[in-house]
Amino acid sequence: MFVVVGANGFLGSYILRSILENTDEQVIATTRHIPDPDGQNERIQWQYCDVQSEKSVDALLEGLKAERSVSVVYLAAYHHPEEVQANPSLAWDINVTALSRFANKAGFVDRFYYVSTDSVYGDSVDHYHFREDDPLRPVNFYGHCKCAAEAITVHLERNVVRLPFLISPSLAGKKHFYDKIVDTARQGKRVEMFSDSFRSTLGFDQAAKLIVALIQSGQKNPVVNICGDEELSKYDVGLMIAKREHLDPNLIIPVLSEASEEWNQVQRAHSTLMDNTLLKTILDIDRIRLFEEISIS
Numbered sequence: 001m002f003v004v005v006g007a008n009g010f011l012g013s014y015i016l017r018s019i020l021e022n023t024d025e026q027v028i029a030t031t032r033h034i035p036d037p038d039g040q041n042e043r044i045q046w047q048y049c050d051v052q053s054e055k056s057v058d059a060l061l062e063g064l065k066a067e068r069s070v071s072v073v074y075l076a077a078y079h080h081p082e083e084v085q086a087n088p089s090l091a092w093d094i095n096v097t098a099l100s101r102f103a104n105k106a107g108f109v110d111r112f113y114y115v116s117t118d119s120v121y122g123d124s125v126d127h128y129h130f131r132e133d134d135p136l137r138p139v140n141f142y143g144h145c146k147c148a149a150e151a152i153t154v155h156l157e158r159n160v161v162r163l164p165f166l167i168s169p170s171l172a173g174k175k176h177f178y179d180k181i182v183d184t185a186r187q188g189k190r191v192e193m194f195s196d197s198f199r200s201t202l203g204f205d206q207a208a209k210l211i212v213a214l215i216q217s218g219q220k221n222p223v224v225n226i227c228g229d230e231e232l233s234k235y236d237v238g239l240m241i242a243k244r245e246h247l248d249p250n251l252i253i254p255v256l257s258e259a260s261e262e263w264n265q266v267q268r269a270h271s272t273l274m275d276n277t278l279l280k281t282i283l284d285i286d287r288i289r290l291f292e293e294i295s296i297s
C-alpha cells in the first residue's frame with residue numbers, strides 16, 4: 001500500500017496517477033479538503049489528515065498498522081517562499097515540527113520518502129550541478145525548513161528526494177503556472193519569463209513517475225536528486241510550452257530576474273542546478289528531458 005500525505009496538491013495528484021498506472025497497489029491519499037468522490041478511482045481511499053494535528057496523524061497511522069507493507073510519500077508543506085518569510089513560525093511548525101512528529105511515529109512503515117527541493121543547495125556558481133553530498137547553503141527560510149526536515153528524515157534512516165522547479169498542466173483543481181501561461185497566451189497577451197535564472201526543470205508527471213520507480217526499486221541511498229539533464233530558464237520552458245500547446249512563441253517575452261518586483265520580495269538562489277547521475281544509475285535511465293517520455297527499464 002502507498003500512503004500519499006498531501007495528495008491533493010500539484011505533485012500529489014500526479015503521484016496518485018503514477019501509482020495507479022505503474023503499480024497494483026492500493027492508495028490512502030490524505031488531504032485537509034476531501035475531494036468529491038464522483039469519478040475517483042476505487043483503488044484510492046481519501047482520508048483527512050492535518051499534519052499539525054497530532055490526533056489526526058495518530059488516526060491515520062493507527063489505521064496503517066495492520067497493513068502488510070506500507071510506503072509513505074510525504075508531500076505536505078507550507079512552501080511559497082513569500083508566505084514562509086512572512087510566517088516563519090507557522091512554516092517551521094508545518095514543515096519541520098509536524099514532519100518530525102509524523103516520521104517519528106511512522107517508524108513501523110516499510111518505506112518513508114520525504115519530498116524536498118533544490119532550494120536546499122543555494123546558488124549554483126558557473127552552472128555547477130549540485131550532487132547529493134555537496135554542502136547545503138539555502139538562501140531563504142523555506143530552504144532552511146527543508147534542510148531541517150531532510151536532516152530529521154535522514155537521521156531516522158529514511159529517504160529524501162530533492163526536486164527542481166516542476167511544471168505541467170494541473171490535475172489538482174487549481175491552476176498551475178503552466179495553465180496560467182497557456183491561458184494568458186491564448187488570450188493573445190504577452191507572458192514575461194525570466195531568461196537568466198536556470199534550473200534542472202522537470203514535469204510533475206516525470207517527477208511523480210521517477211519517485212514511484214525509486215520507491216519500488218528498494219534503493220537505499222538516503223538522498224537522491226530527481227531532475228532533468230537540461231539547464232532551463234523559465235523563458236526556455238515558456239518557449240517549450242508554446243510549442244507543445246501551439247501558442248504564438250512571440251508572446252513569450254524574456255526578462256531579467258533582478259528587474260522584477262517578484263524576484264526582489266524574497267531572497268532566492270539565482271540559479272540552482274542539480275546532478276542526476278545517481279538517479280540515472282539507480283533506475284538505469286539514459287536521458288531525462290523536460291516533456292519527453294522517460295524510459296525506465
Ligand SMILES: NC(=O)c1ccc[n+]([C@@H]2O[C@H](COP(=O)([O-])OP(=O)(O)OC[C@H]3O[C@@H](n4cnc5c(N)ncnc54)[C@H](OP(=O)(O)O)[C@@H]3O)[C@@H](O)[C@H]2O)c1
Nearest residue numbers: 006008009010011031032050051075076077117163165166
Ligand atoms: N512544485 C514544485 O516545483 C516543487 C519543487 C520542489 C519541491 N516541491 C515539494 O513538493 C511538495 C508538494 O508540492 P506541490 O507543488 O504539490 O504543492 P501543493 O500543491 O501546495 O501541495 C502541498 C500540499 O501540502 C498540503 N498541506 C499543507 N499544509 C498541510 C497540513 N498542515 N497538513 C496536511 N497537509 C498539508 C496541502 O494539502 P491540503 O491543502 O489538500 O490539505 C497541499 O496539497 C512540497 O513538499 C514541496 O516543497 C515542489
